[in-house]
Amino acid sequence: xxxxxxxxxxxxxxxxxxxxxxxxxxxxxxxxxxxxxxxxxxxxxxxxxxxxxxxxxxxxxxxxxxxxxxxxxxxxxxxxxxxxxxxxxxxxxxxxxxxxxxxxxxxxxxxxxxxxxxxxxxxxxxxxxxxxxxxxxxxxxxxxxxxxxxxxxxxxxxxxxxxxxxxxxxxxxxxxxxxxxxxxxxxxxxxxxxxx
Numbered sequence: 001x002x003x004x005x006x007x008x009x010x011x012x013x014x015x016x017x018x019x020x021x022x023x024x025x026x027x028x029x030x031x032x033x034x035x036x037x038x039x040x041x042x043x044x045x046x047x048x049x050x051x052x053x054x055x056x057x058x059x060x061x062x063x064x065x066x067x068x069x070x071x072x073x074x075x076x077x078x079x080x081x082x083x084x085x086x087x088x089x090x091x092x093x094x095x096x097x098x099x100x101x102x103x104x105x106x107x108x109x110x111x112x113x114x115x116x117x118x119x120x121x122x123x124x125x126x127x128x129x130x131x132x133x134x135x136x137x138x139x140x141x142x143x144x145x146x147x148x149x150x151x152x153x154x155x156x157x158x159x160x161x162x163x164x165x166x167x168x169x170x171x172x173x174x175x176x177x178x179x180x181x182x183x184x185x186x187x188x189x190x191x192x193x194x195x196x
Contacts, residue, residue: 048194052115052145053088055190060091063184067110068094074103075112077133085133089113089143091182106134110182111141116148131155135163141178150195152176152188 057069073090077083084103091111097104112134114126126144134142135158142155142164150172155164156179170176172191178184 048147049088049115049117052147052191052194053113055194056089056113056143056145056186059184059186064182066094067091068096069113070097073097075106075109075137076103077106077137083133083137085112085130087112087130087134088115106137106139109139111143111178112139113143113145115145118147131167132163134158136160141182143178145191147195150192152186152191154178 053069053071060067060069068091070090070092071088072086075085075087075090077085089112090109091113092109096108112130114130116126127146131142131144135155138158138160140156140158144153144155146153151169152172153167153169154176155167157165159165168176170188172195173189176186176188178186
């Protein structure tokens with residue numbers, strides 16, 4: 001990964017949180033994020049997108065019932081908490097987020113999941129900005145399920161300022177091994193039917 005370019009933020013984190021709270025009260029289907037100093041609208045999900053998230057949730061529950069997969073959980077990402085993201089899935093020890101507010105620390109997060117959406121921003125957001133933000137935040141693994149090219153990519157070995165040092169990309173249909181501390185395999189064959 002390359003080091004991210006610095007941009008002049010569109011607003012402060014405090015202004016973003018106020019805007020995000022206001023939008024959430026008025027529009028149920030709109031989710032805002034603040035990554036690399038820019039406000040973004042998280043893509044609208046469809047049935048296949050949601051089914052993929054549920055697929056991973058079932059796999060986690062079967063293999064690791066001691067872990068919870070949260071959907072749409074707000075995380076503080078990027079150095080010095082200057083970013084806010086809402087991954088499609090956040091895998092943590094059971095009850096990890098109990099008592100935390102809307103935007104939680106990434107400490108203790110084991111894996112974040114993103115499933116590509118069919119919008120014009122998915123390439124920039126899911127394939128470029130988020131690996132940098134999640135790796136910079138020290139999240140051990142980022143799993144990208146890319147419906148455009150029917151692949152899964154497991155990003156690992158996070159490095160501050162660099163994102164992730166490793167990216168293991170596989171086509172749907174292979175078994176992907178999730179290393180410790182996760183320690184289980186994902187048979188991605190079922191995902192072929194949800195690529196469209």
